[in-house]
Amino acid sequence: MKRHLINGAYGVLDYASYPLGMAVVAPIVLHRLGAAEYGLWTIATAVVSTGGIVASGFCDANIQRVARLRGSGDSASMAHAVRSMLGINLTLGSAIAAIVWIAAPLAAARIAASHPEQLRECLIALRIASPMVLLRAIESVFASTQRAFEAFRNSVRINTSVRLITLASAAVLALTGRRSVSIMAATAVFFAIGSVFQLLETRNLLGGLSLFPRIQPRETRILLGFGVFTWLQALGGVIFGQLDRVILGLSLGVAAVAPYSLCVQFAHPIFGLTASGLQFLFPYLSGRAGAVSAAAFQRTLFHAFLVNLALVACGAGMLLLAGDRLIELWAGHAVAQASARILPAIVAGSSLMGLSVTGIYAALALGQFKTFAILSLSSRAAMLLLMLYLIRHSGVPGLAASRVLYGLLGLLIYLPLLQRFAKSRKTSHSAAPLVLACDLQEAANS
Numbered sequence: 001m002k003r004h005l006i007n008g009a010y011g012v013l014d015y016a017s018y019p020l021g022m023a024v025v026a027p028i029v030l031h032r033l034g035a036a037e038y039g040l041w042t043i044a045t046a047v048v049s050t051g052g053i054v055a056s057g058f059c060d061a062n063i064q065r066v067a068r069l070r071g072s073g074d075s076a077s078m079a080h081a082v083r084s085m086l087g088i089n090l091t092l093g094s095a096i097a098a099i100v101w102i103a104a105p106l107a108a109a110r111i112a113a114s115h116p117e118q119l120r121e122c123l124i125a126l127r128i129a130s131p132m133v134l135l136r137a138i139e140s141v142f143a144s145t146q147r148a149f150e151a152f153r154n155s156v157r158i159n160t161s162v163r164l165i166t167l168a169s170a171a172v173l174a175l176t177g178r179r180s181v182s183i184m185a186a187t188a189v190f191f192a193i194g195s196v197f198q199l200l201e202t203r204n205l206l207g208g209l210s211l212f213p214r215i216q217p218r219e220t221r222i223l224l225g226f227g228v229f230t231w232l233q234a235l236g237g238v239i240f241g242q243l244d245r246v247i248l249g250l251s252l253g254v255a256a257v258a259p260y261s262l263c264v265q266f267a268h269p270i271f272g273l274t275a276s277g278l279q280f281l282f283p284y285l286s287g288r289a290g291a292v293s294a295a296a297f298q299r300t301l302f303h304a305f306l307v308n309l310a311l312v313a314c315g316a317g318m319l320l321l322a323g324d325r326l327i328e329l330w331a332g333h334a335v336a337q338a339s340a341r342i343l344p345a346i347v348a349g350s351s352l353m354g355l356s357v358t359g360i361y362a363a364l365a366l367g368q369f370k371t372f373a374i375l376s377l378s379s380r381a382a383m384l385l386l387m388l389y390l391i392r393h394s395g396v397p398g399l400a401a402s403r404v405l406y407g408l409l410g411l412l413i414y415l416p417l418l419q420r421f422a423k424s425r426k427t428s429h430s431a432a433p434l435v436l437a438c439d440l441q442e443a444a445n446s
Contacts, residue, residue: 003150007280010156015269015276017160021167029183032174036115041170041180043111044125045187050238051100051129052136055093057234058085058227059144060282064364065223066148067286077219079209082202084220085141086213088227093137101130121181128184135188135195142198146205148283154201162194229373230364236373240380247399251391259338260346260396262327264403267343267350270315274354278308278361285365298421305358312354319347338396345400352407359413371416379409 030038062085069078104126112119146155169186203211281304288297323343328336363372383406390398 004280004284007150007152008277010152011276011279012273014152014156014159014279015272018163018167021164025167025171028171029174032177033179036118037180040111040118040122040125041183044129044180044184047100047126047129048132048136051096051133052140053234053238054231055096055133055137056089056140056144057231058088058092058223059140060230060364061085061223061227061369062141062144063148063283064226064286064367064369065219066145067150067283067365068290070149071287071289071291075207079206080214080216080219081223082141082145082206083211083214084216085144085223086138086211087215088220088223089137089141090134090213093134096137097130097134100133101127104130121179124181125184128181128188132188132191135191139191139195139198142195142202145202146198147279148286149205150280150283150287151201151205152280155198158194158197158201162190166190226367226369229369233373233376236377236380240384247387247391259327259335260342260399262330262335263323263339263343263346263400266319266323266326267346270312270319270347270350271354271357273315274308274311275357275360277311278304278357281358281361282364285362289365294421301358301362301417304362308355308358312351315354316347316351320344323347342397342400345397346403349400349403349405349407352404353410356407356410356413359411359417362417363413366417366420368416368420372413375409375412379406379412382406382409 026038029041033041062081065081066078069075069081104123108119108122108126112122143155143159146152166187169190170183173182173186199211203209285297285300288300292300320343324336324340327339327343360372363369383402386405387399387402390402392398394401
C-alpha cells in the first residue's frame, strides 16, 4: 500500500509540476520579452508537446506488455519488447520530426505574418522543436518502461527536474534579454540530458541489457497490434482537444471563449489529477491480470474504484464551492459572472470522465486497447456533433452540456469489463487468472 501511495504522489507531481512552474515563469517571460516573443515560445513548445504526444502514442502498449512479461518473469522477452518499442518510436518520431522540419518555413511565414522581422527567429525556433519531438518519442519509451516496473520515483524526479530547470533557464534568459530561440535551445539541451538519465535508469531496471533499437518481429507485432489503437486515441485527443474552443470562437466570437476556457481549465484537473494519482494502477493491474483469479482481480478493481470516487468527489466538491471565487480572482468579476452558469455542467462532465479512470486502466491492463480507442473516439465524435447542434440552439450553456454527454459516454468503458468478468465466471476454471479464463471461453466459442 505504501508503494502505491508513493507512486500516486509522484504521478500527481508529474502532472502538476509543469503548470505550476509555468504560472511562475510565464509572467516573467511575457513582461521581459513582450507578447510576440512569449507567443512564439508557447507555439514552439506546443509543437514539441503535440508532436511528442503523437510520436509516443504506442507507449501504453509498452507499459502493458512489459508489466505482463514482468509478472510472468520473462526477462528476455521484456528486453525484446523495450528494444522493439524503441524501434517503433524512433521510426514514428523521425517521421513527425521530419514533417515539422519541412513544414517550418510555411508555418513560420504564417505565424510571423504580422511581425515580419520575427520570421527568421520563428523559423529557427520551429526547427529546434523538430529534433525535440524525436527526443520526446525516445524518452517516452524509457519513462513508460519504468512505469511498467512500477518505478515511478526516479522517472518523475528526472522529468520534474528537467521541467523546472528548463523553466528556470527560460526565466533567467528572459531576464538577461535573451529571446525565444535561446530559450528553445537551452530547453533542447536540458531535454537531451534528461533523456540520457532516463536511459540509464531503464538499463538499471533491465539489468544492464542493451537498449539499442531493434525490431524484433514477434514483440513488434504484439506492440503494434495493441498500440495502434492507443495511438489513434492519442491522435484523436490532439485533434479534438481544442475543437470546442475553436467552434465557440467561430460561432459566438472570441469574447465568449474566455469564460468557457477558464471553466474547462479549472475543471480539467478533476480528471487529470485523478488519472495521474491512479496511474500506478495500469502497470499494477497489468502484472496481476495474468497471475491472479478473476475474483481477486475484481476485488482489486472495486477498491480502486472507491478511491477513484473519493478523489473525484473531493475535487468536484471543492470546485463547486470555490470555483466562482477562484475565477473572479483570476479573471475578474465580469468573466466570473459569465462562468457561473456553465461551471456546474463542465464540472459534472469532468467528474464523470474522472470516474472512468479506473475502468480505462483496467481495460488497458487486460489488453482491450481496441475497445478503449473505439469508445474514446466515438464519444469525442458524439460530443462534437451534439456541440454543433447545442451551440446553435443554446449557445455557451449548450456547449457546456455537451461535455456532460462526453463524460457519460466515458463511463461505457465499464460495460466490456463487466461482460468480461461475466464470461470468466462461466468458465470451469473460475480460479484461473482472468486473462487465461477469458481465453479459454473464447476458444470454446470458436
